[in-house]
Amino acid sequence: MDQDFSEFMAARWNALYRTAYLLTGEPHQAEDLLQEALAKTCVKWNTIRDKGAADGYVRRILAHDAIKGWRRRERELLGDPPSDVGTDDGLARHEIHLDLWQAIQELPPRMRAVLVLRYYEDLTETATADALGISVGAVKSQAHAATRRLSHLLDEPTATAQMGNS
Amino acid sequence: MNTQIESSLHGVADAVEPPPIDQVAFASRVHSLRKRRRTRLAAVAAAAAAVVVAVPVSVTTVINDVRSADQESAASPTETLLSRPAYFTVEGRLYALAPNGQVHDFAVKSGGILGSSEDRVVAFAKDRTLLQYDATFDGGTGKWSWERTKAPLASTGDVAVMSANGRWLAWQDNRGEVTVFDYAANKASFEIEQAIGHPIAVGPAGVLLRGDRDVWLRSPNGKQTRIKDSGSWATWLAGDVLVSSHVNRSRAYDIVNGRLANGVKLPGNASLSPNGRHISTLVWPDGQETQLKIWAKGVRGWEGSEVRGIQDDPQVVRWLDDETLLVTATSDRSGYEESVLYGCSVISRACEQLETPGVKGPIDLDLIDE
Numbered sequence: 219m220d221q222d223f224s225e226f227m228a229a230r231w232n233a234l235y236r237t238a239y240l241l242t243g244e245p246h247q248a249e250d251l252l253q254e255a256l257a258k259t260c261v262k263w264n265t266i267r268d269k270g271a272a273d274g275y276v277r278r279i280l281a282h283d284a285i286k287g288w289r290r291r292e293r294e295l296l297g298d299p300p301s302d303v304g305t306d307d308g309l310a311r312h313e314i315h316l317d318l319w320q321a322i323q324e325l326p327p328r329m330r331a332v333l334v335l336r337y338y339e340d341l342t343e344t345a346t347a348d349a350l351g352i353s354v355g356a357v358k359s360q361a362h363a364a365t366r367r368l369s370h371l372l373d374e375p376t377a378t379a380q381m382g383n384s
Numbered sequence: 385m386n387t388q389i390e391s392s393l394h395g396v397a398d399a400v401e402p403p404p405i406d407q408v409a410f411a412s413r414v415h416s417l418r419k420r421r422r423t424r425l426a427a428v429a430a431a432a433a434a435v436v437v438a439v440p441v442s443v444t445t446v447i448n449d450v451r452s453a454d455q456e457s458a459a460s461p462t463e464t465l466l467s468r469p470a471y472f473t474v475e476g477r478l479y480a481l482a483p484n485g486q487v488h489d490f491a492v493k494s495g496g497i498l499g500s501s502e503d504r505v506v507a508f509a510k511d512r513t514l515l516q517y518d519a520t521f522d523g524g525t526g527k528w529s530w531e532r533t534k535a536p537l538a539s540t541g542d543v544a545v546m547s548a549n550g551r552w553l554a555w556q557d558n559r560g561e562v563t564v565f566d567y568a569a570n571k572a573s574f575e576i577e578q579a580i581g582h583p584i585a586v587g588p589a590g591v592l593l594r595g596d597r598d599v600w601l602r603s604p605n606g607k608q609t610r611i612k613d614s615g616s617w618a619t620w621l622a623g624d625v626l627v628s629s630h631v632n633r634s635r636a637y638d639i640v641n642g643r644l645a646n647g648v649k650l651p652g653n654a655s656l657s658p659n660g661r662h663i664s665t666l667v668w669p670d671g672q673e674t675q676l677k678i679w680a681k682g683v684r685g686w687e688g689s690e691v692r693g694i695q696d697d698p699q700v701v702r703w704l705d706d707e708t709l710l711v712t713a714t715s716d717r718s719g720y721e722e723s724v725l726y727g728c729s730v731i732s733r734a735c736e737q738l739e740t741p742g743v744k745g746p747i748d749l750d751l752i753d754e
Contacts, residue, residue: 237397253409322392337393
């Protein structure tokens, strides 16, 4: 394996794992998703001219795979209760919005990916659109729809669900 | 709300403890990926060599009266088994593949294809307005052409469905009224004020409405029947058949006098052909290759047989007509790197890859996830 790639993977594993976890909501799927994305990156490492952009390359694969290739597993989860993040993943010790996180996990994969890229990765709408291969308008509408759904799920007034532009 | 989302995501991410890198598993995965790529490249090379020495023969068991090679494309299109254009998107861009192998680029961004028929395609634009193109076949030149036309409604919000044969379009407006539009009559077939739910499928038997807890079949004459539904993620309504589909189990019913009868279980994830004559199922057995079957109604009920000829892993299945199945398949199971289009003949139960010259990227037949 290329030394540069090994160093890249070692340096970025933790951060990318957290993104993968937010996209999947499940630790084993997150690890699997990230391993696959990094394997694809490794195979194409020599063709990536700007190694500084490799993070974005991996993130794009993560988002794509979370939406498309993992659709099957999303479907398998339909009808099942949301995973108990408070007991399985060691999150109960932390002060987090568990209700909101559970609601986010119930969003369709693309909507969730938009939220993760916008609000966790802090990407602009344009960068999010580029990462997901969709238009900026779609990012706006997906984010807006996601916020509305979350407001509804949490029984909050939708009037507060306005998206800010980057 | 935005601040809360940000706070929640960061809170969860901070709380997660990443596992150490499993270097052995990773090396194995890279090895497997490289091996699959080499195998695929070798197969492509072998196929190309075979074409040089043999006359290319398309599967022509399905009726196909288009005989012209379109000169507009730089690539040489190859006659396909398609009887009418097939529509797909590649990273949000809408395309048509004509029976003569010609690819048409609509040069529009689309959120996915709502439905199509021999005469038209209806797709979502990225802003959820409807794109409608009428298709015309010129027998003289053997070419298909498309013209943007006005859809029965401009924007759908999130709720619109089209019948698998492309004849009916059903939508719910923001007042809750459901309209079923009949393209054959070019007018609304019927309307439902204060509908009990939003439309999830439409066909000759009426429209399926999903309410808060139940699914209802509303016939054109106003009869409303409650249908047991255990959270299916796709429901198909065509001919006098209804298919309720989950990822690994499905049920098919006859519709008799507005009621469901003769329910049968089918393995895997099912979809119903446009006029209800065939059902396809995709089964993903653990650790084994994906199985694609086509089912036809025989004297003893639905009888299935396996479909051959797909080299990669089938992902999404859509019926073009009652004799032809479209399948996207990928070699890496992700649908991101490689996703190609196959056409499968019901008669021969065989599939062939449909070349899409000039198109780069993963082919998608699905709507975006909304």
